[in-house]
Amino acid sequence: MIKLIVSDLDGTLLREDNSVNPEDTKALTKAAQDGLQISIATGRMDTEIKEVLKSIGQNFHRISQNGAFASTIDDRSIFSRTFSTEIAEAIYHKVLNPKFVTIVCSYDTNYTHENNEYVEGVQKRMFHPIIIDPEVSTKFREIKPSKITLIGFENDIVETYETLSNDYSDEIDLFISEKHVLDIMPKQISKGNAIRKLLEDLSLKPEEIACIGDSFNDIPMFRLTPYSFVMETAHDKVKKEAKFVVQSVAEAVEMILKENSKQSV
Numbered sequence: 001m002i003k004l005i006v007s008d009l010d011g012t013l014l015r016e017d018n019s020v021n022p023e024d025t026k027a028l029t030k031a032a033q034d035g036l037q038i039s040i041a042t043g044r045m046d047t048e049i050k051e052v053l054k055s056i057g058q059n060f061h062r063i064s065q066n067g068a069f070a071s072t073i074d075d076r077s078i079f080s081r082t083f084s085t086e087i088a089e090a091i092y093h094k095v096l097n098p099k100f101v102t103i104v105c106s107y108d109t110n111y112t113h114e115n116n117e118y119v120e121g122v123q124k125r126m127f128h129p130i131i132i133d134p135e136v137s138t139k140f141r142e143i144k145p146s147k148i149t150l151i152g153f154e155n156d157i158v159e160t161y162e163t164l165s166n167d168y169s170d171e172i173d174l175f176i177s178e179k180h181v182l183d184i185m186p187k188q189i190s191k192g193n194a195i196r197k198l199l200e201d202l203s204l205k206p207e208e209i210a211c212i213g214d215s216f217n218d219i220p221m222f223r224l225t226p227y228s229f230v231m232e233t234a235h236d237k238v239k240k241e242a243k244f245v246v247q248s249v250a251e252a253v254e255m256i257l258k259e260n261s262k263q264s265v
Helices: 022-033 046-056 085-095 117-123 154-167 191-202 216-222 249-264
Strands: 004-007 037-041 061-064 069-071 077-080 101-105 110-112 130-132 147-151 172-178 181-186 209-213 228-231 244-246
Touching (some): 004 022, 004 191, 022 046, 037 046, 037 191, 077 191, 085 101, 085 181, 101 117, 154 172, 191 209, 191 216, 209 216, 216 228, 244 249
Parallel strands (some): 004 209, 110 130, 228 244
Antiparallel strands (some): 101 110, 101 147, 147 181
């Protein structure tokens, strides 16, 4: 019996205009009414998850920044991890390049060192302002970075992914969360590991959860459960990691509820 549904945001539950399809909202509401617990798991900050939940009138468990933070529906923090100052500074100076928009994320704030048209384009997808601070790299001890994000052309993202994978494999984990976006995380941070913490807190087993996503950072959670759902728009390599391909969160939820109905007979 599936007791917990975990959904990604961007490309899955959240559309490009930061809205949620009413059919997806309706489906998740019905699942909650039927007694299932629900969690969001995203690369976005926790404050952004709260904005999405406010827009759909719901309150769920929350996993943010690819698993760097996890909180329960009653706002209890059950996991958090940030970079050491030394590693954050080394990585930041390694990747800082005019070909990328480089964003430093704390628990609740995004920072970048300069403003330009590309930063303004990224800002349109954010729920909160990106703080422009030319001295951000000198403030890591105060900021406590939990993620460094690079936004750029796909071939540059892939090249940087490969370089960092070779040079810093013991210090960081990397996720291409969208084809133009590389998320650099502290070691052993993933949606999958954060979901394990949530499962422990809720006394659930991996086979009692269903996960819905669309990108490479969703693969660790797909690998937790036999009930993994990937969006039809996902990269082929991501699709191979999930059991079911769906058009929407609503379709996945419908399949989940049908599966529960069969198991309850």
